[in-house]
Amino acid sequence: MNIFDVIGPVMIGPSSSHTAGAVRLGNLALAILGEPVQEAVIGLHGSFAQTYRGHGTDLALVAGLQGWATDDARIPKAFEAVEQAGIKISFKIINLGDLAHPNSVNFSLIGISGNHCKVTGVSIGGGRVCITNIDDFPVDFNGEFPAILTMHHDRPGAISLVTSVLSTHGVNVAQMKVFRKQKGGLAAMIVETDQPVDDAEFKAIGNLPHIESVRRIQLG
Structure with missing residues (x-):
């Protein structure tokens, strides 16, 4: 507090x-x-x-x-x-x-x-x-950090590919939460970061295998 x-x-x-x-x-x-x-x-x-x-x-x-x-x-x-x-x-x-x-x-x-x-x-x-x-996906975040929201297919390695892109570009993950409705289906992931994700990183994540969509969530 x-x-x-x-x-x-x-x-x-x-x-x-x-x-x-x-x-x-x-x-x-x-x-x-x-x-x-x-x-x-x-x-x-x-x-x-x-x-x-x-x-x-x-x-x-x-x-x-x-x-x-x-x-x-x-x-x-x-x-x-x-x-x-x-x-x-x-x-x-x-x-x-x-x-x-x-x-x-x-x-x-x-x-x-x-x-x-x-x-x-x-x-x-x-x-x-x-x-x-x-x-229609349950999530849980408060907007206090810059974040990305991915909709991705629940497959082995999908999450690590996203975090690898962030790590390669020097973006530190503050916290991360993953939500899914069923095993192997579509999942949502909120990744909150210490700094905003720039255009190059955003595009790279969007082009990853298993990624259906990605959004940046950042308050001004």
Whole structure:
């Protein structure tokens, strides 16, 4: 724990969970999509669904999807900004089940080039967040480090090929988590690194055997 866990983040809004955390969730969803948002359907669960207008959670999520920071003075004007930009935003109430965190949100995003992405995350307090699902794969990361997300076929050596590329280019792995639905099927891997993965490394990983897709996830 550090001093920011005690006093909370620098932010616009009344609640670190419902505003600062919501901005950060929007930031991460945008980073995972990998391009500006053209259309977003935002599903709100639990406490987010009950109080999102009063706490400015809707403004914060929309601000985050535009790449704004938690202390951006434009946050109260987030809807005006997306309207001017021609971005379509809609909200709906969802139920993720009794075991889901009460501050949960699901993004269904379409980017300007037509890329699609689904992201589920939770705001856990003090502006801290956790991404729990990407494109129907369970994951677990908080965006505090630069990261890459691979979708790869669950084959022997697939993971070591990725880490070998990073090692060859001097990129240190901070932590790594692998998720799969079944043995031998498609798997997801989050690799968090001490420094951003550059274009050459990113391309090399994308060209590896067994790699279906790779994304860079990095907040500005």
